């Protein structure tokens with residue numbers, strides 16, 4: 280006899296109970312404890328499921344995983360980014376190949392943001408060589424603090440459900456079309472038989 284094994288907490292030998300693996304959400308098969316916990320973002324332990332300390336810890340660790348479930352959780356690292364600014368206080372904007380719009384913008388949110396000094400300094404040097412009459416551009420160092428984790432679970436789940444529903448509707452519409460075609464062919468065949476036997 281083979282028993283279910285929860286892919287998250289490892290509950291086995293008949294204690295796992297039924298496993299949930301929602302293909303829409305593309306999740307690994309997990310027991311009710313682990314599935315409810317990952318789904319709701321709060322630790323759910325069902326009394327009827329017998330679990331070892333180690334298994335319970337693994338279930339609780341779901342919420343400490345790489346993807347935070349808390350909207351307000353912060354990242355305690357400082358991120359350094361760079362931008363390039365001209366003497367009028369405007370920021371350089373990357374237009375890309377055949378890009379449209381202004382090269383210089385007042386809003387830093389529209390500025391080209393560099394992950395390191397290399398790219399930003401490259402732009403400054405290139406501009407200095409291309410437009411020697413203009414003042415040398417400033418390198419702007421951005422120290423990013425207050426980084427917030429935005430929970431994307433609900434949004435992604437909604438998109439996936441919407442996609443699954445659209446697929447169901449498409450299949451239903453196709454089945455309807457096929458049925459109508461079959462009915463049409465049947466009617467034609469019946470008319471043919473009638474015509475051939477009507478002598």
Ligand SMILES: [Zn+2]
Nearest residue numbers: 285288310313
């Ligand atoms: Zn489990």
